[in-house]
Amino acid sequence: MAFDIKRRPAHLPFPMTDDLTFTVGPEDAGARLDKWISDQTDAFSRARVKAMIEGGALSRDGEVFADPKWKLREGEVFTLLPPPPEDPTPKPQDIPLDVLFEDGDLIVINKPAGLVVHPAAGNWSGTLVNALLYHCGDTLSGIGGVIRPGIVHRLDKETSGVMVVAKNDRAHQGLSEQWQTHDIERAYLAIVHGSPRPTMGTIDWPLARSSGDRKKMAVVGFDRPEGKEATTHFKRIEPYGIGRAKLEGDAIASLIECRLETGRTHQIRVHMSHIGHPLVGDPLYGRPGIPGLRPSDEAAEKALAVVAKFKRQALHAAILGFEHPLTGEELRFETDPPKDFEKLRDVLRQL
Missing domain, CATH: 3.30.2350.10 (Pseudouridine synthase)
Structure with missing residues (x-):
């Protein structure tokens, strides 16, 4: 993949601006156009790139090209015209x-x-x-x-x-x-795949930006200089589906509480995924559905339907406690999870 910046072709119907030009290499052939372009630059998300392409902000060989689903061919040259800042x-x-x-x-x-x-x-x-x-x-x-x-x-x-x-x-x-x-009380509720063994513990692995995906964080070794200290204490609150998934008494999902000593980006999501129990619904670190949950009866069918509609990580910042920085008063706030989280928990309880 070759990348450079140049001025736009004069015949294209866009205002003058610096353009981003990309050349498809052999390793990129067959990739989807909008995803490939968003992977080449930190400036725009994939959704933003797709909208820009559909709006006529991309050219191929000097002509407007508006198909974000196009499968790339080696040697093609695309020019993206960024919108005004x-x-x-x-x-x-x-x-x-x-x-x-x-x-x-x-x-x-x-x-x-x-x-x-x-x-x-x-x-x-x-x-x-x-x-x-x-x-x-x-x-x-x-x-x-x-x-x-x-x-x-x-x-x-x-x-x-x-x-x-x-x-x-x-x-x-x-x-x-x-x-x-670390004088802040922070407790989160999460619904995760499976059941942590042991049911409570501490995850103390440094985190850094993933080298393979700029949108993700990853656990790194203690010898890696880019790694930042990250400590998560977890405790299983409630297991779901014991015996129903034929997993020899193991749970197919669990409600857990996580308490943080540090507050790194995606910390709970990455740490729980690292120990094999990603959050239900997590689009970055999880997996679709709930392994072991099968359409065996009415309760399972209902749970499957709710899980399929749950498109975000099942994570809620339930407790925040701290000292008022000016008055010194001890403040502590606790909230219940939102309705979609509660509905997910309720249907899993019926398994």
Whole structure:
């Protein structure tokens, strides 16, 4: 694959901009066009590349080419015309917030699954930050910068649960210090494949960006300099499907509690997958369905239907406890998982 940047052909109907040009090598032949292009650059997601192609932003040999499903042929040359840069400054948006606590220094919210925390490429609006700017005005801490005002910690887009946001720099600094010294109580509920053996323990493996997929994290050895300390304590709360899957008494899925000492990207998802128990529904680190769950009766049929519709990692930030950074008051917040998580748990209980 060859890659370079050049000016657009003058006859194409797009505004002048720097273009990205890709040449298909022998190892890329047969790959799908939109996925291949998104794999070549960190600038755009696959969904964004697909939309750009369908919108006429791609050319092949100087002519517009609008088929994102095209199977590549060796030697083809494609030119992608990036859109004009978007204004990175988040704008206030009237997005409902489930506020658990608020004073002049902090706001604690119960984030729903599906809500991105802060703007980034492909998500410049509709984020938690946009909602906070509308709700709090210009009172948010500036330490996180323009894109992440007030954001002390994050939850993945499809993870629900408790988050705290700082309204001023003193509060932000105080909370950040507690995160750095691990003086935060954080407990998550997750539904995983199988049943961990033993049923409780500690995973203490460093994490780093995956060398094979820029969107994923991976466990690395302690001798790897890029690895960052990551510690997860887990405990099985409830097993599901014992005896029903003919697995000699083992469970086909389990509700577990995870408590974190560190807060690395995708930490619980990667650690649980590493020990052979990925989260149900996890599109990056999991696997489809639930192995061992078969359509044997009405309960199993119902469970299979619910599992098939569950398209996100089954993970909920249930508890967040910390010391108020200005008043010293001990604060602790606990929320129930959202309805889709509860429904998944309920049908698995019937197995």
